[in-house]
Amino acid sequence: MEASSKGIFWLFLSKFFPPIINFTVFAYTARILAPEDFGLVALALAIIFLISSFMPSGWRDAIIKYQISDKLTISSIFWFNLAVSLFLSVIVIVFSLFSLFEFQTHAFNLAITIFCLKLIFDGLFYTLNTVLLKQEQYFLIALRTIISAVISAIIIIALLLLDFGVWALIWAQSILSITNFFAVYWPTKKFIGIQFSMASITRLNSFAMYSTLTNGVTSILDHYESVIIGSVLGKRELGFYNIAKRLSAIISDIFIATVNEVSFPLLAKKQEKITELRKAFIDCVYFSVLCLFPLFTFCFINSKQIFLLLFTEKWLSAAVIFQAFCIIFTFIILGIPQKNIIILRNHAKWWFQLQVKISLVIVPLTTLSAFWGLNTLLLSLIFGKCLYCSFSMWKSCQLLSLSIKRYLVSFIVPIICCATSAVVVISITQFIPNSQFILLDILASAAIFFITYLIQLFLFERKKLVIIGLTLLPNNHYLTKLAKKINNQDP
Template identity: 25%
Template structure:
């Protein structure tokens, strides 16, 4: 009887997870696809230096977001008996923190402009920071839907905001507003998200702040806050260094390359992370099932990530020139390098998810500190030896940090670095060989459009044939999930 119950629960959980993956994938592909098209149009209308100006203030808005969340979001998703008091306590904390941070940024903006020697940054930072004031209205409804593994609503909202804000951004760029087209596009996106999330969620805001709820949320979230802060600062250090020691145009080129590199790895990471955390949190007390679940997720996600990232690296130059023009050729060089390190992003995220699911925010913080110490060296080197050297150092540090992440997973679910490496190395090797072969097509004296078509067809065909002929378990299961989803 007990086994039947577990089997039924596991089947229900798997169904929810697959449904969640389906809708999250639609979300990512839909909203990112729209953003990708909008980005192509905007990149042709705007200059690299205008993207660079946005990149210079990104770290400040990113850090502000970390503080307004303070790890409460993950604590709420993980808590099995979330109450109304928990939600309202998190809302009022996030709103109060948002007001405080915005005031701080408003008065600090002139000093940011002085640091980068760009006078426009004063008004840019003050305007781009406005959404921070309304952070609670966006994050809490989002968490509620995430807890319920209800990504259908989130998908509708994401696609809606991408379409409307994209149209506004393109219109303003055509009218000659320059960098402000990007700023207003972002503001419109936040406004639509806030309106739609609260419309569909229909939760009631009350003046309730529970000390008991706060102690629980802060107890778990405070360590996540420090970890997220370290991670956010580190992820934006490249932009700070390039913006400070190079030019706004150089930063714009880096940002374009970095954004395209995440088309596969970041999309996949968000899909896996968003679905796996609430799903596997429900079996956090069953170590055997937890290890099996994580092993399957890592192998399936790394199969897709390796192929996607390597394909992007092989096709980078003709893709960039055809899509956004020769003025972005420098971004293509950066894209090739960044893609090699980006293929491990899903593995990083999944290993960190293990710690979060098991409630080990202390280990999460420890790992983040170690990883940032490793990752700081390429950035320092880049100041003296150039942006490309810095990016190659980032690829090496990505692999080293994967080892650090996986080391802690062994302690919690007995899934060691050696096991993980054996699981994913075949995907890395075969995708590298296919990418190297496909890259050779770009050396032919034919039109770039034809190069892209031939590279795409060949990469897909070789990958499909290899995994189909070798009867790779992960490939066959992914294929089955996709076919079943399409039929439904």
């Protein structure tokens, strides 16, 4: 039990400490560099990520799936990943030698060539990191994550202070990947030998090919829009888009990922009994909306002040893009429990097919919309997330024999409370002059918004909140007493 507690502690430390470091460096870098610099790096990285979608990631997943421990198989997977990454790097270098597109400036071609180091070492790192995950070496994983974040921060700041400019970001990305590899190589080197067996690779094909394809499609859908924006609208527009996306990703990694980690085990425990699973699903969706919708609603209405505080006035054009991500995240919040239900009910293949079918619509639509400007492209991205959410909602409700009306009604009250709180904040702040300190304005807006939100919840959803609280904390004496008090007050 003690070892398990320590493992959980290190997992949480590795999850929250690096984002704080990355966010601090990210905000500092944005104040120094221009949008065009961020756009150049974002476009080069997006192409590298698209190329890396063809990496044989499924064979890495097979190490955990089949609990592989023998040195020959792990060595074969390691060298297989290295061979593929070298082959893909040659393609990237050839691409950089022939400037076929307008965005391929000398700086861009040099940047994408340097990022080949990232492509190679990331492939090796993920293979060895999977071995650590299989062995549940959480301390080593956490230590590697924290050390890498600190090293990356030091490198970026040092290179910026030495006036390397955009090259500080470029070299820091590659050096970070190299550092990550050596950090995991030392504790796993006993599993790697100079040996290779094609038979070990081919016997994993049935699982690994499907997993590689699924991971590849997901990776492409995560990065394709950056390539479209950079090539069609230019590096400056991509710089604004990238800064908004990175800020959104930091918030998402901390909050949405945390809720997902809470909801998935809860649903998994109830998967054998459809009635209990249905109730757990409704509770998970309600809890997600209750906690995260007010956060993104607040960020939406205060996006300009947030960007002024963090990144200065030169990044204000990214505030509208950030608002679009806030809308997108509302669909993601609903989609996570829905996806979990689909997977738990053994319909992962249906989910993959849905991704492919919708991408065949959304990717061309996004490409065409880019020619009408960034705002039109953002609308197409929102539409795409809405489609995913709608189809997964229909499927999850069907699998649980749950009516869509009952599903929507289950979380309507927190949404109304969010909308009401937003209207109250906007109405009040119109009559209050802005102070000289942006942080004070944001804090005042936050106090009005969240106090209004909590008062409404207390008035209309007190009983439901106590029930969910007892589900998560069944031995809490305060919640037990409050539940008895509420039940005695009921007619």
